[in-house]
Amino acid sequence: MDEQVLRDPSLKTRPIVAMVTASTVVVVAAMVTTVVILNLDSTTVTEATPLPFSGRGYNREEYMAARQSLLAKDQGRALGAKLKLNAKEQILNGILLKEKKEIMEKARVDRVLYTPALSFFKSKDWMEKTDTFKIIRKMPKGAALHLHEPAIASMDWLVKNLTYRPNIYMCTNKQGLILINTFQSPPSDPDCPWKLVSAERAKAQSIEEFDHTMRRSLSFIKTDPLTSFNGTNGAWDRFNLWFQQYTEIDGTVHNATFGAEMYKNATEMFVATHPDFFGAKIIMSGLRFKSKKDIADEVKTAMALRRKFPDFVLGYDLVAQEDPLNPLLFYLDGLLFPTQQSLDNAVPYFFHAGETKWEGTDVDENLIDALLLNTTRIGHGYALAKHPELADLVKERGIAVEVNPISNQVLGLVEDLRNHAMVPLLADDFPLVISSDDPATWEALPLTHDFFVAFMDLSSQDMGLGFLKQLAINSIRYSALSKNEKESLMSMWQIKWDKFVEDAVDQFSSG
Ligand SMILES: [Zn+2]
Known part of the structure; x- marks a missing residue:
């Protein structure tokens, strides 16, 4: 707000009608004496809409030119709008925009439900049939910067591989949900009696049917958690069950160094056999219900692991x-x-913060603390747009926000994804990346389904391949890789990208 404008005594005597017509952004609060003017400096407070022509209004041609210029400026601020597409990319862009527009216009003009914005549990099968989904699935999407490791592996792998291993137990709880765990010998639990999966499977009439039932029970996808589990908290309760299901087989509690080493070795083994996979890194994470002392100890452990x-x-x-x-x-x-202790000891933080609808509460203020604690990125940051000062800081400092649209919907922050709180920030080229949070729990593919809904719901009808490409580039730019690593990943990605564009044009431009 321009203080000078407010202090200008002439403003307070100006008739309210003149104020309202004076410029584009005027908020009138109750009375003339409390008129508040936003985004105005003293030179723009004039009697009429500022026009580039003196003495008369626009003719039609001038109006259309001014309109085009304003529209282009507005569109030009969106994430990806500044990317220049080469000839092949422009063809693919045209293919994507054509289908996007058709789907949107059909729903808008025919006034039918817009499937891409519906609950993921209703839209998943539908979206997978679109060309846009097929193209995004093949697209090299860069890095996934926000995934929780118990929820990455696919449901098929979980049922067909993990539950076939020795010492895997299952129990059915009072809500009829199957829980899986691993024990040397299971504890007695009358509410959920543990049975060996291999024995139960052997007793089953049909192994296929047994596995299918298990899969349906483990997955969120069979049902919409918001309606089935009574809102956000119910969805979270169901969600938390998933994360209770994995423990060490013989009850041994390993230290964090053991865990980090195990992940590191597994990553190296995978990279060795999958040369087009660049690698993975981990962020140690604590739980927000632990004691102050536990978390303080974990932070010290994180220092040692670093x-x-x-x-x-x-x-x-x-x-x-x-x-x-x-x-x-x-x-x-x-x-x-x-x-x-010293700045050299700093542990980079990657806080989940602002994953909430509760404005002005302690939880909402997590965004403030995340920023003051110098967070490298922000997980979710769903509440960020409600905090203009913090949003400015995020943009200035290039602190990427990891947006996980399907997770936000499944866990009850937003129903119609077009109303996602990050839409205004995507339209203003904020440092954002799209990720998937816990894709296995709701049977999303890592990145693909989230990129699809970002494309169809979180961006404008005119945003095409540039938007998707920028998201991929952002995921590398805002990753925590070293400068050298970023450069080699970028060149690796670029080769894949060019091939993808080539192949997609061949495959999808015929029709
Ligand atoms: Zn998360």
Whole structure:
């Protein structure tokens, strides 16, 4: 707000009608004496709409030119709008925009439900049939910057591989949901009696049927959690069950170094056999219901892990449902500890923050603490657009926000994805990436389904391949890779990208 405008005494006596017609953005609060003017400097407070022509209004041609220029300026601010597409990319862009427009216009003009914005549980099968989905599936999407490792592997792998291993137990809880765990010998639990999966499977009349039932029970996809589990909290309760299901087989509690080493070895083995997979890094994460002391100890462990695996362990985060649990501020002393020792000891933070609809609450203020604690990126940041000062800071500093649209919908932050809180920030080229959070739980493919809904619901009808390409580029740019690693990943990605464009044009331009 321009202070000078407010202090200008002439403004207070100006008739309200003149104020309202004076310019584009005027908010009138109750009375003439409390008129508030936004985005105006003293030179634009004039009696009429500022026109480039003196003495008369636009003729039609001038109007259309002014309209085109304003529209282009507005569209030009969107994420990806500044990318220049080469000839082949422009062909693919045309293919994508054609289908996008057809789907949107059909729903808008015929006033039928717009499937891409419906609950993922209703839209999933439909979206997979579109050319846009098939193209996005093949597209090299860069890096997934926000995934939780118990929810990455596919449901097929979980049922057909993991549950076929020895010492895997299952139980059916009171809600009829199957839980899976691994024990040397299972504890007695009358509410959910544990049985060996291999024995149950052997007893089953049909193995296919047995596996199918297990898959349906484990998956979110059979049903819409928001209606089936009674809103956001119910969805989270169901969701938390998933994460209770994995423990060490003989009850041994390994230290964090063991865990980091295990992930590092597994990553290296995978990269060795999959040369087009660049690699993976991990962020240690604590749970927001733990004690201050536990979290303070974990932060110290994260410091030690950073020293031991500087290229693999990236930093520290706090996870679990933000709304009812402890805010970052609760753990402040532990979180401040590393930099109080010395800046060299800093543990980079990657906080989940602002995954909430509760404006102005402790949980909403997690965004403030995440920024003051120098977070490298923000997980979700769903509430960010409600905090203009914080949003400015995020943009200035290039702190990427990891947007997980399907997760936000499944966990009840938004129903119609076109109303996703990140839409205005995507339209203004904020440092954003799209990720998938916990794709296996709702049977989404890592990145593909989220990119699809970002394309169809979170971006404008005129945003095509440039939007998708920019998201892929952002995922590398805002990754926590070293400069050299980013450069080699970018060149690896570029080769894949060019091939993808070539192939997609061949495959989809015939029709
Ligand atoms: Zn997450």
